C-alpha cells in the first residue's frame with residue numbers, strides 16, 4: 172500500500188495500524204465508561220513502590236504480547252522449508268527477529284524483574300518505600316519512554332534490523348540506512364538510563380533502609396540477588412551507553428569508530444559483550460532470588476545453605492565480568508584468549524550448580540506444597556539445568572566453532588532466559604499477586620498456564636538444539652527441503668503456538684480473579700518474611716510501627732511462637748512520597764528529543780534539549796524535601 | 807537521635823556517589839577508546855594538534871576552581887554567607903573562563919582542519935573532551951541555580967545538602983580533567 176509521506180508500506184504494518192487504532196478506541200471508550208480516568212491520573216502521579224512495580228509488570232505484559240507476536244511470525248515463516256509466510260522474508264525477517272530479541276530482553280524481562288523488585292524488596296526489608304520515591308517514578312517513566320520509542324519504529328515502517336546485538340558495521344549507516352537503527356539506539360539509551368537509576372535506588376534502599384536488626388546476613392535472598400544485580404547494572408550499563416554513543420556518532424556525525432579502514436568492528440563487539448554478558452546475569456540473578464524465597468516458603472523450611480547461596484550469587488556476579496569473550500570465540504582473538512575465557516566461563520557453572528543443589532536440599536524433608544508459584548519453581552530447575560549444560564558445551568571454545576551462530580545457541584539462551592528469567596517472573600507474579608492486588612490468582616487456571624507453557628516451551632526449543640547441531644544457522648529466514656530440518660522446525664512451530672495459547676489462560680485468569688476472586692488476608696501462603704506481615708495489597712507506608720528483626724525469617728518464628736514482631740524503637744525516617752506528574756513530563760520531553768535525533772531534525776533536538784534542562788530547574792525548585800526540612804527547622 | 811534531614815542527606819549522598827561511579831565508568835570506556843585509536847595511522851597526529859599553552863591555561867583555571875569551591879565549603883560549615891558567595895562566585899568565574907578557552911580550543915582545531923571526522927584519534931578526542939566540557943557547562947548552569955536558591959532562602963539544611971551534592975560533582979569533573987591531562991595531552995606534548 173502506498174501512503175503519503177511514508178511511501179510504500181507493507182501490508183503487515185497497515186493491518187497493525189488498523190488493529191491498534193481499533194484497540195485504542197475501544198480502550199478509551201471502556202476507560203471512560205468504567206470511570207477509570209481518576210485511577211489512571213493517580214497512577215501517573217504516584218511514587219509508591221507497589222504501584223510503580225505493578226505498572227512495570229503491566230507494561231512488560233503489553234510488550235510481551237508484541238514480542239510474542241514477533242515470535243509467532245518467526246515460527247510461522249520457518250514452519251516449512253522454502254516458505255513465504257505473509258511478508259516475513261529477507262529484510263522483513265531481519266526486522267522481526269531484531270525487534271523480538273530487543274523487546275523481550277529490554278522491555279519484557281528487565282521490567283518484569285524490576286517490577287517484582289519494586290513490589291517485594293522494600294517490603295522484605297521492612298522499608299516503607301524505596302530510598303528515592305521520586306527517582307523511582309522517573310526510572311519507570313524513562314523505561315516507558317524508551318520502550319515506546321523503540322516500538323514506534325515499526326508503525327513508521329522503520330523497525331530496527333541489525334539484531335538485538337546491533338553489531339557494527341552492519342548497524343552503521345553505510346549498511347543499514349534510514350532511521351531504523353536510530354530507534355534502537357535511542358530506545359535503549361532512554362530506557363537504559365531508567366535502569367541505571369533503578370539500580371542506584373535499589374542499592375541505597377538495601378544498604379540504608381533495612382528495618383532495625385535486619386542485618387545484611389538476615390536478608391531474604393531476593394534482596395541479596397537484587398543488590399548484586401544492581402551492582403552489575405551500574406557497571407555494565409554505562410559501557411552499553413558509551414558503545415551506543417559511539418555508534419550514534421558513526422551513524423549521525425560521520426565518524427568511523429566501528430567501520431571502514433580506520434575503525435574497529437571488533438571493538439564494538441567487545442564493548443557490547445562487556446555489557447551483554449553481565450546483562451544475561453542481570454536477568455537471571457533476580458530470578459534465582461525469587462525462586463529461593465518461593466522454594467523455602469513452600470517447603471516450610473529455611474533455605475538450605477544460606478551462606479553458600481549468598482556467596483554463589485556474588486561469585487556469579489563477579490565471574491560474569493570475566494567471560495564476555497565467549498561470545499567472540501570465532502572472531503580470532505587467538506588460542507590463549509579463547510582458552511582463558513573458556514575456563515572462566517566453565518567456572519561459572521560451579522556456583523550455579525551449588526545453587527541448584529541448595530534448592531534441592533531445601534525441599535528435601537520439607538513439607539512441600541505444590542501451589543502455582545512452586546510449580547513454576549519446580550519446572551525451572553530441570554529446564555535451567557539443561558540451559559546450563561548447553562552453556563558449558565558452548566564454553567568449549569574449539570567446539571563453539573561448530574555451534575556458534577547456529578540454532579544450538581538459540582536453544583541455549585532460550586532455555587536459560589525463558590527457563591530461568593521468564594519462569595521466575597511468572598512464579599514471582601503468582602506469588603506476589605496478593606501483595607499487588609489483594610487477591611490470589613486462580614490455582615486451576617494457573618496450572619493450565621504452567622503445563623501448557625512448559626510443554627510448549629520444550630517442544631519449541633528442544634528440537635532447535637538438533638537443528639543447530641545439524642547446521643541450521645540462526646537469523647536465516649528459510650532453508651531447503653534437502654537440509655533435513657523440516658520436522659525439527661515444524662515441531663518447534665507447534666510448540667510455539669502451544670506457548671502462545673498458554674498465555675490466553677493468563678488473560679482468562681486475570682479476568683476471573685478480578686471478577687470473582689475474593690480478597691485474601693496478609694499471609695495467604697503462610698510466608699516467612701516481612702512482606703507477609705503487612706496488608707494485601709500493600710498500603711503506602713506499610714510498616715507502622717517498623718518491626719524489630721532478630722533473626723532470619725523473623726516473621727516465621729514470630730508466628731510459631733504466636734507472637735507478633737516487636738516494634739523497633741527509634742526507626743529511621745522514611746523516604747518522602749509525592750504526587751507529581753513531572754516524571755511523565757520528563758519522559759515526554761526525552762521522547763521528543765529522541766525523535767529529533769532519530770530523524771535528525773535539529774530544531775526538535777534543540778526544543779528537547781532546552782526542555783530537559785528546564786526540567787532540571789523545575790525539579791530542583793519543587794523539591795519535596797523543602798517542606799519536610801522546613802518543618803524540622805521550625806521545631 | 808539524628809535529624810531527618812541528616813539521614814535523608816546521607817541517602818542522597820550515597821546515591822549520588824553511585825551515580826558518579828556510573829559516570830566514571832563511562833569516562834573510563836571513553837579513555838579506553840582514546841587510547842585504542844591514538845595515534846591514528848592516517849590524518850593528524852596529536853603532537854601536531856595540541857598546544858602546551860592552551861592545556862596549561864585551561865588546567866590552571868579549572869583546577870584552581872576546585873580550590874575556590876573549598877572556600878564555599880568552609881562557609882557552609884560555619885554558615886558564613888559571605889564565604890559562600892565568594893566561593894561560588896569565583897568558582898563560577900574560573901569555570902566560565904575554562905569554558906571559554908575550551909570552546910576556543912575546539913574552534914581553532916576545526917579551523918585548522920582537525921575535524922571530528924578526520925581520523926579516529928580526533929573522533930575519540932572530541933567525544934571524550936567534549937563530554938567533559940559539557941559536564942563543565944552543566945555545572946555552570948547548576949551554579950547559577952544554586953546561587954538563585956541561596957538568595958531564595960531555602961531551609962538551611964536543604965541548601966547545604968544541595969550545595970554539597972554540587973561540590974561532589976564539581977570535584978569529580980575536576981578529577982576527570984586531571985585524567986584527561988595525563989592520558990590525553992601529556993603523552994603527546996613532551
Ligand code: HEM
Pocket residue numbers: 336451452454455497498516517519520523558559560561562563565566567571574575576580583584587588591592
Ligand atoms: C552455566 C552458565 C552459562 C554458560 C556456561 C553460558 C555460555 C554461553 C556461551 C559460551 C555462549 C556463546 C555461544 C555462541 O555465540 O557461540 C552463550 C550465549 C548466550 N547465552 Fe549463555 N551461558 C550460561 C548461562 C546463561 C544465562 C543464565 C543466560 C541468560 C539468562 C544466558 C544467555 C545467553 C544468551 C542470550 C546468549 C546468546 C547471545 C547472542 O549471541 O545473541 N546464558 N552462553
Ligand SMILES: [Cu+2]
Pocket residue numbers: 447448451494495497498
Ligand atoms: Cu555470555
